[in-house]
Amino acid sequence: MRLIERLDSAFTYLLSQPRHLLVLRLTLLALLFYGGMPSNLLKALLGILCGTMIIYTPLTGSRFMWVCITSVVTFYNAFYWEIYSNYHYLLTYWCIACTLAVFSKEEDSVLKWNARVLIGLCFLFAATWKIIGGEYFDGTLQHFLFLIDKRIDVFSSLLGLENDALAQNRHLLSVLKENPAVGLGVTLNSSTNVHYLSILSSYYTILIESLIAVSFLSFHVRFLEKARDTLLIVFIVSVYFILPVPGFGFIVTLLGFAQSSPESRKINIAYLLLLIPLQISTLPMMMPKLVGTLTSYLLPLGV
């Protein structure tokens, strides 16, 4: 009980600060983790800049600082437009929105409106691509992913496909990738249950993404407006915890928080709470990389 009380008072403290400052701080945190700078030097510089702005309140809403950050992020996004991930784009758009907000006299309202439209458009285009891509209605893409993607093959295992069969799928694919020109083909191991799961998850994804798009972009349909936070939270929990995409997860959750009503305390806390496990869910994947990096530093020292 004491833990719950402490958590409750921590959230009360967090939510008691001016809302736009909290949103800007969370955005700076997103930039710190997912800024996507092309070199270590730029990453360090952006990190120092964001860290200082998070801690030192007069700088958090500084117009000059936001113009600088947004200019740098936008420049690199434009320069590396073919290789930057979609969440980098989303973060760039959001930085532009934050900069517009600090120049306006109605920060909360500008942030709220831009966050809502950004989520709506992002999900609208995501659902559109899935529909025009044509690989969702018969579950082709999901089936392929369930058979070869290590991040989600646990579901294929649970549905009866042996780990060896999944490992062999990945191996066959890697051999095929090494020899694209010789006209080889490989047949992947699968099961009927995995096929059904693929179809189910495909339709679920299209349905929830479309509903989120409509609920965030409709300004006159009351019941959809009311349901939008619930839909987004269900999406975040059901998708990002299964297929960890920490960058996208963090930014979408941040946008969800920014557009939610300050009066909806439970919704606000739900968004803030989601930010933490979303990052932790990627730890198992990051561990080998972390260990590898640490080892590469320690081995030359003879540790």
Next chain:
Amino acid sequence: MKEISKRRLVYYLPVPVIVIAVAAAQIYLATFGMLASSEGGGFGMFSAIDSPEVRLIDIQAIDSDGTEIDIEYNYQGSPVSENLIKKIKSNPERQLLTDFADYLLKARYVSTHDRKEFLRKKIESESPDSEWDVGEKVTDVKVYRFATNNDKKELGASIVRLNEVTLQMWKLTYDQSTRRVSTEKLGEPVVLRE
């Protein structure tokens, strides 16, 4: 919307306008060009199998003696950056492929291993039960990597130059009914000669 119209649009309109403009351009480039649907800011992630991860760059090279060799370009310490590879795979424009082919033609190489043997060992070690016979289709060519300054000093004579290079993009396709993954050409090949 009524509320917004009363306010200053300059704070509310730029972001959605930029998002729609970028996404429209991305949809155009991915539909009529070779941009992968998952790239370019159109939010097409996880919408199709075709993505940079399943696009492949096939390099066919002929050395100055007229022998066909294989070039390995994606390894730790390679002078070809990860960003360039990802850029080519995301949007394999002809000019980009030509520039890459030109770079490969001017570079120097040293031999690393034998492709057929390499593949046989890989299959034997990772999938001993596999019914694959590498000998049927894979030609036995030597694999080369970029020569370093050290290689140039120590191996002077065994450094190889290219006479001709052909770049062809491929992508993986998946037929769910047969569960078969195969390769399909993506665009026309780029051929450069010394």
